[in-house]
Amino acid sequence: MKHSRVAIVGAGINGVMAGWALIERGYEVSLFEALRPMHATSRASSKMLHGGLRYLEQGAFGLIREALLERHWWLSQQTGLAAPLQIYIPCYKNTGRSPWVIRAGTLLYDLLAIGSKMPLSRRHEPSQVMQAIPGLRSEGLVGAISYWDASMDDEALGLWALARLQERGLKLHKACRVERLFNDGRMETEQGLETFDHLVNAAGPWSHHLLTRSELESPYDLLALRGSHLVVDRPLKAGCLFQQHDGRVVFYLPYKGCALLGTTEVAASSEDPSEPIKPSQREIDELIELHNRFVSPRIEPREIIQTMAGLRPLVLERSQAAKNTRTISRESVLLTHGKIVSLLGGKWTTARKQGEQIALAIEASQGFPTTS
């Protein structure tokens, strides 16, 4: 029974790590991807393996603790594709959260990271943060708090995990779009119908479209927010987090010898996973404007060497009104229809945990005892 055949739809990080959990348990896994592995949201992230400092404000302590343990797991794999990163939060007079609130938050973050062997957060004088972040505006700067997270090459790290799975027998079907899932285990692709013991819908922001096309009911809606980043030709040694007046934060991070600036949050939609997601000119202008408010010299258009955008699926119960997207939890939800397990939402950092939950849901449906 442990050698059941499972088909996973979607080779983003969640599909790959569902494969990881299932291969470890002895399942025979086939992964179906509409375009190519790691081409979508999972390569357009902020490249952070993190607990998410800002989720402290939502009181999502369990999610943060879990993500910080997962950050440790990814770092412990020693792939050379992820490394600890110090991030400064500059504090300005009358702008953003007070330094004391930030200090309390970072101390709590240190506490939630216990056991992960990361350096602790610290307070800094204005001169110290000016040295760490070249060109940072000094006017009104009262100091900074720094804390530690990890940065990664998201696409390469996902492909690293996929390569380990292929060595262990995972079968990858690239450029093979899944049209429909049936709750008896049948799956329809352009090549026809195939039957598996279990189906996993890990189609990321398109998972809900797949359910709809399969005429399967869901008590949830997926609200998609487009998040965009700019890669700017400016070397940066440490990371920085800019606070905006509306409470949102924007990362300014070292990335492959340049700086990664983002992200935006704009309601968006996409029907076709093969179509690239692109930032609008308005988002690009917004990010440049934000950078120029905090750092000089100003960004010139020729310094933007790449733009990236991805869709962040936020899971909403049908009854929940989406008034303020910052207050919607980033936690994931599993949905079962007969032999289909669908994952809605979920972070990059916690993809291994999400994969384990999918494997447990499959085992539970077979009557195996589950461990959590």
Ligand SMILES: Cc1cc2nc3c(=O)[nH]c(=O)nc-3n(C[C@H](O)[C@H](O)[C@H](O)COP(=O)(O)OP(=O)(O)OC[C@H]3O[C@@H](n4cnc5c(N)ncnc54)[C@H](O)[C@@H]3O)c2cc1C
């Ligand atoms: C701007 C932004 C920044 C983020 N930053 C971070 C961060 O720093 N750290 C973090 O932990 N998380 C971050 N996240 C969240 C994280 O990136 C996502 O949660 C994660 O990448 C989602 O992975 P996924 O595998 O579910 O989706 P995707 O990576 O989108 O993969 C889904 C795959 O399914 C395929 N697919 C869809 N439909 C079909 C079909 N019918 N048939 C076959 N294949 C199909 C698609 O082609 C795609 O490859 C960020 C998200 C965004 C949007």
